[in-house]
Amino acid sequence: MSVSTEALRQSPVLAGCGMVRAGKNADAIDGVKPRLVVEPEAAREVAALLGWASRERLAVVVRGGGTRLAWGRTPAPIDLLVCTRRLTRVLAHADADLTATVEAGATLEEFNTALARHRQWLPIDAPDGGTVGGSIATNESGPLRHRYGTPRDLLIGVQLATTDGKLVKAGGNVVKNVAGYDLGKLVSGSFGSLAAIVSATFKLLPVPASWQTLVATFQDREAAAHAIASLGESQLEPVAVEIVGPAPYRLLVRFATAPAATKAQTEQARALIGTGEIITGDAETAAWRRYRERASAWSGAVLRLSWLPAGLPEVLALIEQLAQPEGSVELMGRASGGAGLLRIEGDLEWMASVVRRLRARADLVRHVTLRYAPAELKERADVWGDLGHAGTLAGAVKRALDPMGVLNAGRGPI
Amino acid sequence: MPSTVDGRLVLELERICGSASVVREPLELLTYECDALPYVREAPAAVVLPGSAEQVQEVVRACGRAGVPFVARGHGTGLSGGAAPVRGGVVIGLSRLNRVLDVDIPNRRVTVEPGVTNLEITRRVAPFGYYYAPDPSSQQVCSIGGNVAENSGGAHCLKYGFTVHHVLAVDAVMPDGELVHLDSAIADATGPDLVGLIVGSEGTLAVVTRAVVRILRRPESVRTLLAAFDSIGAAGTAVSEIIAAGIIPAAVEMMDALAITAAEAAVHPGFPAADAVLIVELDGPGVEVQELFPVVETICQHAGATSIEVARDEPQRARIWKGRKAAFAAMGRVSPNYYVQDGVVPRTKLPEVLGRIRQLEARCGLRIANVFHAGDGNLHPLICYDEKVPGQAERAAQAGGEILSYCIEAGGSITGEHGVGVDKREFMASMFTEDDLDVMRRVRDALDPRHLCNPGKVFPTPRLCGEVPGPYREHPIEKAGLGERF
Numbered sequence: 001m002s003v004s005t006e007a008l009r010q011s012p013v014l015a016g017c018g019m020v021r022a023g024k025n026a027d028a029i030d031g032v033k034p035r036l037v038v039e040p041e042a043a044r045e046v047a048a049l050l051g052w053a054s055r056e057r058l059a060v061v062v063r064g065g066g067t068r069l070a071w072g073r074t075p076a077p078i079d080l081l082v083c084t085r086r087l088t089r090v091l092a093h094a095d096a097d098l099t100a101t102v103e104a105g106a107t108l109e110e111f112n113t114a115l116a117r118h119r120q121w122l123p124i125d126a127p128d129g130g131t132v133g134g135s136i137a138t139n140e141s142g143p144l145r146h147r148y149g150t151p152r153d154l155l156i157g158v159q160l161a162t163t164d165g166k167l168v169k170a171g172g173n174v175v176k177n178v179a180g181y182d183l184g185k186l187v188s189g190s191f192g193s194l195a196a197i198v199s200a201t202f203k204l205l206p207v208p209a210s211w212q213t214l215v216a217t218f219q220d221r222e223a224a225a226h227a228i229a230s231l232g233e234s235q236l237e238p239v240a241v242e243i244v245g246p247a248p249y250r251l252l253v254r255f256a257t258a259p260a261a262t263k264a265q266t267e268q269a270r271a272l273i274g275t276g277e278i279i280t281g282d283a284e285t286a287a288w289r290r291y292r293e294r295a296s297a298w299s300g301a302v303l304r305l306s307w308l309p310a311g312l313p314e315v316l317a318l319i320e321q322l323a324q325p326e327g328s329v330e331l332m333g334r335a336s337g338g339a340g341l342l343r344i345e346g347d348l349e350w351m352a353s354v355v356r357r358l359r360a361r362a363d364l365v366r367h368v369t370l371r372y373a374p375a376e377l378k379e380r381a382d383v384w385g386d387l388g389h390a391g392t393l394a395g396a397v398k399r400a401l402d403p404m405g406v407l408n409a410g411r412g413p414i
Numbered sequence: 415m416p417s418t419v420d421g422r423l424v425l426e427l428e429r430i431c432g433s434a435s436v437v438r439e440p441l442e443l444l445t446y447e448c449d450a451l452p453y454v455r456e457a458p459a460a461v462v463l464p465g466s467a468e469q470v471q472e473v474v475r476a477c478g479r480a481g482v483p484f485v486a487r488g489h490g491t492g493l494s495g496g497a498a499p500v501r502g503g504v505v506i507g508l509s510r511l512n513r514v515l516d517v518d519i520p521n522r523r524v525t526v527e528p529g530v531t532n533l534e535i536t537r538r539v540a541p542f543g544y545y546y547a548p549d550p551s552s553q554q555v556c557s558i559g560g561n562v563a564e565n566s567g568g569a570h571c572l573k574y575g576f577t578v579h580h581v582l583a584v585d586a587v588m589p590d591g592e593l594v595h596l597d598s599a600i601a602d603a604t605g606p607d608l609v610g611l612i613v614g615s616e617g618t619l620a621v622v623t624r625a626v627v628r629i630l631r632r633p634e635s636v637r638t639l640l641a642a643f644d645s646i647g648a649a650g651t652a653v654s655e656i657i658a659a660g661i662i663p664a665a666v667e668m669m670d671a672l673a674i675t676a677a678e679a680a681v682h683p684g685f686p687a688a689d690a691v692l693i694v695e696l697d698g699p700g701v702e703v704q705e706l707f708p709v710v711e712t713i714c715q716h717a718g719a720t721s722i723e724v725a726r727d728e729p730q731r732a733r734i735w736k737g738r739k740a741a742f743a744a745m746g747r748v749s750p751n752y753y754v755q756d757g758v759v760p761r762t763k764l765p766e767v768l769g770r771i772r773q774l775e776a777r778c779g780l781r782i783a784n785v786f787h788a789g790d791g792n793l794h795p796l797i798c799y800d801e802k803v804p805g806q807a808e809r810a811a812q813a814g815g816e817i818l819s820y821c822i823e824a825g826g827s828i829t830g831e832h833g834v835g836v837d838k839r840e841f842m843a844s845m846f847t848e849d850d851l852d853v854m855r856r857v858r859d860a861l862d863p864r865h866l867c868n869p870g871k872v873f874p875t876p877r878l879c880g881e882v883p884g885p886y887r888e889h890p891i892e893k894a895g896l897g898e899r900f
Contacts, residue, residue, distance in 0.1 A: 096654050097760040097791070119660065139607065152607055153579055160853070168850045174758045176576070176790040177827035178565045178614050179834055179845055180872065181854040185578070185610025194606065195853075206660030229520070233543075235634035237699050261702035306602045310520035338521075339602050366597070367604050387605050389594035393861065394606050400860035401853070413605040 003056070005035045008079070013052040014038065017045040018086055027081055029061065029411070030074040030375045034081035041086045043103070043159060043167055043198040049082055050196055051165020054402070059409045062192040064131030065107055068138050071371050072191060072411035073383045082196065084133055090114045091199060092173070099156065099173055101201040104133025120204045123148040123239075127295035133197040139189040142292065143240035143254070146334055148205065152188035157201035160187065163402045167198065175203045186397065191412035194401045208239075208256035212266040213284050216251045216276030221316035224249035227273040228312065228335045234272055236265050242291070243312075243335035246320045251276075251335065252291065295332050300345030301373035305358060305365045309338045314364050322357065326350040341371070352380035359385060384413040416866065417481040418502030419459035426480075427462045427504070430472040435510075437461035446487065446505050450552075451495035454836045458485070458499035463507045467527075467585060467593060467623035470506060474621060475591035477504055483866045486621040488528060488557030493756070494835030496564060496616045500869055506621060508559050514538055515624070523582060525626045528559025532566075535627065544629040547574040550831070551739055562622050565614030567831035569665045569738075572789035573697075576831075578613040580628045586612060586620035589862035593623070611857070616833050617868040619861045633697035636664070637707045638725040640734050641714040642688035646670060646784075647765045649690040652717035653788050654762065656694065659713060661706050664697040666789030670768075672748065673741045673783040673796070680744030683737025686721050692788065693738055741785040742796065749781065749798030753810040757821030758830040761791040770820045771795055778813045780806065792830035793821070819844065834872045843874045 005022065014020045018041040023034035040046050053060045058079035063069060065085070084105030093100040095118035102111050107129055112121045124135055125142035134140075136158070141150040148154065157171035160183065170183035187194055218224035224243060231241060231253065240254040251273075255265045270276045279287055307315045312335065319342065323329045327346020334340060344354050351373075358368045370383045387394070394414040398405075427436045437443060438460055447457045459482075464470045477484045483503035490497055499505050512529035519542045524535050532553040535546040549568035550556055556566070561577045562584065574580075583597050596609050603609070612620050643649040646668070653666055669677065674685050685691055694710055696703050714722055725731035745752045759767045768784060775782045783796040797813050799806040818828050818841055828834070828841045842851065855873060858865075 094760055094762065096658065096762045098657060099760070139602075149575075149579065152610060153575065162853060166849045166853075168853045169846070170850065170854070172827050172845075173825050174760055174791055174827050174830075176567060176571065176758050176787070176792045176830040178567075178576075178831060179827050179829050179838075180842060180850070181857055182565075182578070182610060182614055183853065183857070185607040185613075186857065188607040188610065189604070190606040205662070206657075209660060232522070233631075235631055235699060237633075237702070257698075257702050258705045260705045261699060264701040265699055304602070308521045310518075367602050369604055384604050387603075388597065389592070390596055390603055390605050390608055392592075393588070393594065393596075393608055396860040397606065397857055400856040 008036060008058070011052065013048055017049055023081060029069045029078070030378070032075045032078055034061065034078040036079065037081045037083060039083045039086045043087065043161065046082060046084070046087075046196050046198050047161035047165050047167045049080065050161050050163050053080055053406045054163035054165075054404045057404050058406060060406050061409050061411065062133070062196045064105060064134035065129065067128040067130045068134055068140070071138070074375050074378055075409035075411045078409045084131065084198070087198065093118065094173070095120060098204045099175065099201060100204055101157070101173065101199055102132050103199045104197045105131055107131050108135060115204060116207065119207045121207050122154060122202050123205055124151055124154070125292070127292045132200055136184070136188055136197050136200060137190060137192050143242050143252075143334065146241050146337055147237070147239040152185055154202045155184045155188065155200055156203050158184040158187065158197060159199040160195040161198050162195050163404065163406060171201065173201055190414070191408060193398055193408045193412040193414050210259040210262040211254065211256045211284055212262050212278060212280050213255070213287065214253040214266050214269050214276045214278055215287070216253075216273060218249045218251065220247055221245070221249060221313055221320070224251060225313040225316065227251060230272055231269060232309070232336050236269055236272070238265070238269070241335045243331065243333050245316060245331050246323055246329070254288070295341060298343055298372045300343060301351050301377055302371040303342040303344065303355065303358070304367070304369045304371050305340060305342060306367045307338045307365050309336055311338070311364055318361060318364060322354050327354070329354070348374070348376050348380060351377050355381040387413060416483045416503070416869070419482055419504060420480070423476060423480045423482055424460060426476040427460060427473060430476065431462055431464050431469050435463040435465065437463070446499060446507070449487070449490040449492040449495060449497040451493055451498065451835065451837050454495040454498045456499045456501055458505040459502050461505040461507055463510050465510045467511070467587065470511075470621055470623050471587045471591055471593045473504070473506055474587045474589065477866060478589070478591055478864070481864070481866070483869050485868050486559065486563070486617045488560030488563070489531070489555055491552040491556040492560055492564060492833065492835065493754070494829065494833040494837040496833050496835040496868070496871055497560070498836050508557065511623065519544065522629050523626050524629055525624065526558050527624055528557055528562070528622050530558050532556050532558060532561055535629070539629050543632050545632055546627060547580055547630050548577045558625055558627070559622055562613050562625055563615070563617040564831070564833040567792070569667060569787060572666060572787070573662050573664045574630070578610055581609060581613050581625055582628055583626040584609055584612060584622045585624035586622045588620050589864070589867040616835060616872050618858060618871055619867065621867070633699070635700040635703040636695065636697040636731070637703050638693065638695045638731045638734055639711065639714070640685070640723045641692045641694070641719040642686040642721045643690045643692065643718060644688060644720055646690045646768050648718040649692045650765045650788070652692060652714050652719070655713045655717060656710055657761070659709055661696070661710065663694050663710070663789060665693065665695040666787070667693040667738050668784070668786055668788040669738065669741055670784040672781060673785045676744040676748045676783060677737045677741045679747035681736050681740040683733050683740070685737050688720060693734055738785070745783060745796050745798065750800045750802070751798070751807070753797040753799065753814050755793065755795050755797070755814045755817050756829050756832040757793045757818050757826060759791045759793065759821050759824040759826035761788070763824040763826070764788065764791060767793070767820050767824050771817060774813055774816055778809050780810055780813060782813070787830070790830070791826065793817070815841070836871060839872060839874050842872070
C-alpha cells in the first residue's frame with residue numbers, strides 16, 4: 001500500500017494487460033473497494049499480473065462473474081481486482097470425445113450454449129450461474145449434483161496462472177489420466193487462494209433427451225424422510241432429489257434419460273412414495289428455473305451445511321427448532337446427498353445464534369459456512385468455521401504456491 | 415542424502431510394532447523387492463508390518479527422526495513400481511491393516527483400512543444390493559490403500575469414474591508423522607480438495623490408514639453384447655456412433671485379432687474370428703436399458719458388424735467378460751513374454767494411433783496385441799517378445815516407449831490407470847513442462863519437505879547407473895493365478 005494508486009497504474013506490467021481502471025463502488029466486496037481493476041485478455045496476462053503482484057506484494061482478488069464474491073470473510077484492502085470476463089473463448093470442443101476446454105471467464109451458460117450445438121453439456125446447475133473459473137474455485141453445484149457430481153468430478157484438466165508469473169497445467173484432455181498430481185482437485189474449493197484458474201477442460205455429457213419431475217408434499221418430516229429413503233433403496237436413477245422445508249416439506253424428484261425410461265421411472269417413483277404430481281415439458285423447465293431463482297435470492301443470510309444422508313430426519317428436526325419464534329428458516333437441499341442451503345432471516349443476534357447452534361451439533365451437521373451474509377453477521381460468526389487438519393495442510397500448500405500471501409485478501413478458507 | 419536403516423532404527427521399529435513385525439532376513443525381504451513391475455528390484459533394508467494407524471504414525475515418526483525414507487505398500491499389485499523400495503529405506507507393509515471398520519448401508523458408505531482388498535468391499539455390501547464401483551482387474555487381490563494411491567480405474571469407469579470419485583474421506587499419516595482426518599465424508603469439506611489431491615499421488619504425500627468409500631446401488635438391469643468387425647476402424651466407428659447417440663455405456667471394450675486368438679486359446683470364450691471385437695455393456699433401470707440397448711445393436715449393425723451376440727443370461731455374459739479379462743494372461747499362449755503399456759488417447763484418435771502401432775509392429779518385428787478400454791481411449795498394447803532372443807526384450811521396451819510418444823502426440827496421456835511410479839517418470843517431462851512439474855514439486859515439498867515419503871517416484875530424476883526401463887515379466891501373483899492385468 002506504500003505505492004500510490006497512480007504509481008501502480010504507471011507500471012509497465014499493466015500496459016500489456018487489457019483494460020485497466022480505478023475500482024468503483026460496484027467493484028467493492030463487503031464495502032472494500034479495490035484500487036485497480038484489470039481485465040486481461042489473455043491467460044499470459046493473468047500470469048504476468050500475478051507475478052507482478054507477488055513481487056510488489058499487492059493484494060489480489062480474482063473475479064469471474066462476481067456472483068459469489070460476497071462469500072468469504074470481509075477482505076483486507078485490495079490492490080488489484082483481476083477480472084476474467086474477457087477470457088471467454090471455448091478453446092476446443094471435441095464433441096466425439098465428449099470433452100471441451102474453455103477459458104475461465106466464460107459463464108456456464110455461455111459454455112453450455114456453445115456445447116448445445118452438439119447436444120452436449122456440462123451438467124453443473126449452481127443456482128447463481130457464475131463462470132467456469134468461479135465454479136471450480138468454489139466447487140459449487142446445484143440439484144443435478146445428485147447424479148453428475150460437483151465441478152471437481154467433471155474437471156479433467158486445468159491451466160493455472162501462478163504467483164511466480166507462470167502458466168502451468170495439470171491433467172489433460174483425456175477423460176482417463178493419472179499422470180502427475182491432480183492440481184485441478186487442489187484448486188477446487190480453494191476460492192482463488194492458491195492460483196488463478198485461466199482455463200479448464202471438462203468431460204461432458206450428452207444432453208438428456210427428456211425430463212420429468214415428480215413434486216410431492218409432506219406434512220411432516222418423518223413422511224418426507226421416509227419417501228427419500230425408499231427412493232434411495234429403489235433402483236430408480238433420478239438426476240436430482242431436492243427437499244424444501246420446514247413443513248410442509250416439498251420433494252422434487254427429477255428424471256432425465258431416454259423418453260420412455262424417463263416417463264416410466266417418474267411413474268414408478270410416484271407409485272413408490274404414494275403421492276405427488278408429475279410435471280413435464282415447459283412447466284417442468286419453468287419449475288426448476290423458479291427453484292433456482294429462489295435459491296439464489298436472499299435477504300438475511302444463506303448458510304451452507306452438510307449432514308450424513310441417513311441423519312436427515314434429525315437434521316430436519318433441528319431446523320424446525322431453529323425456526324421459531326424469532327426468525328424464519330428455509331432449507332433447500334440435496335435430499336439424498338446430505339448437503340444444502342439454509343436461508344435464515346431475523347435480527348443479527350438471532351442469525352449469529354443459529355450459526356452457533358448448528359456448529360454445536362457437529363454430531364448432526366458439519367461444514368457450516370456462511371455464504372451470503374451481511375458484514376455485521378460475518379463479524380459475529382466465523383464465515384468458514386474450523387477447518388481442522390485440512391486447514392493446516394492447505395495452509396502449508398498455500399505458503400508454497402503463494403509465498404507472499406498476496407492472493408485473495410484473506411477472504412478464503414485458507 | 416537420506417540416511418539408511420541402522421541398528422537403532424530397527425530397535426525402534428521393533429519397540430513400536432513388536433519384533434515379529436519387523437522383517438530383516440534377506441530371504442524374506444526378497445518378497446518386498448518389487449511390486450508388479452518386476453524389472454525394478456531393490457531389497458529394502460527393513461520391512462515393518464504395523465497393526466494400527468497409531469503404529470504407522472510412530473513408524474513414520476521414527477523414520478523421520480532417523481532421516482530414513484519409507485515406502486507404503488499394499489498388496490504389491492501395482493504396475494508402475496509405485497511400491498518399489500528405496501535403497502536403504504523402510505517398507506511399511508499395510509497388509510495387516512485389513513479390517514472393514516464400518517458398513518453403513520443407510521448412508522451408502524463403507525469405512526476400511528488400507529489392506530482390505532477392493533473386492534472385499536463389494537462382498538460385504540452385495541447382500542444388501544450394493545457394490546463398490548471401481549473395478550481394476552486385480553480387484554480380487556489389490557488393496558484399497560493401493561487403489562487410493564494410484565487412483566485406480568477399471569472397465570466401468572467410463573460411466574462410473576475412478577477411485578477419486580468414490581473416496582469420501584481419508585485418515586492419513588503425513589510425512590511429519592501427523593495423523594490427519596480429511597473429512598468430506600459428510601459432504602463438502604471446506605477449502606481445497608485435499609482428498610482429491612492425495613488420491614492418485616502414488617504414495618508420495620501421505621500414508622493412508624483409513625478410507626471412507628461410497629457404495630452404489632446395484633443397477634436394476636445389465637445387458638451385454640459382443641460385436642465382431644472386419645476392421646478396428648469399423649469397430650471404432652461404432653463406438654463413436656454410440657457416444658454420438660447420447661448413450662454412455664457402462665463399459666466399451668475392444669480387442670484386436672491377436673488378442674482374440676490368444677483369449678480363444680486360453681479360455682475358449684467362443685469369440686468369432688475377426689479383426690476386432692467390441693464388448694458393449696449397458697446398465698441402469700430396466701426401462702432405460704430396454705430402450706437404449708436396441709439402439710446400440712442397430713449402430714453396431716450399421717457400422718458393419720459381421721456378427722452380434724447378445725448375452726441372454728448371466729453365464730453367457732460372464733463368458734464374454736472372461737474372454738476379455740483373460741486376454742492379458744492369455745498372451746502366454748501366443749508369446750513367451752509380453753510387455754504392457756497404459757497410454758491414453760482421445761477416443762477419436764484411436765484408429766490413427768492404432769495405425770501407427772501397426773506400422774511400429776512391422777518396423778520392430780514384434781507382434782503387438784491390442785486390448786483396450788475403447789470408451790475412454792485407454793490403450794493396453796501388449797508387445798510380444800522372447801527374452802531368450804538377444805535384444806528382443808530391449809526392443810519391446812523401446813516399442814512401449816514409442817507408443818507412449820504416439821499417445822502424447824495425439825493429445826493423450828502416458829498413463830490412464832497404472833500410474834507413473836518408477837516406470838514412466840522419465841516420460842513426465844514429455845507430457846509436462848518444467849514449470850508444470852515445478853508446481854507439483856512445490857506441493858510435494860510443502861507436505862513432504864524432506865522427501866522421505868516414497869521418494870524417487872512420479873517425478874523425473876536422473877537415472878542411476880544400470881537402471882534402464884525393462885520389459886514385462888510375469889508377477890508371482892499372476893503366476894499363481896490370483897490376479898490378471900487389465
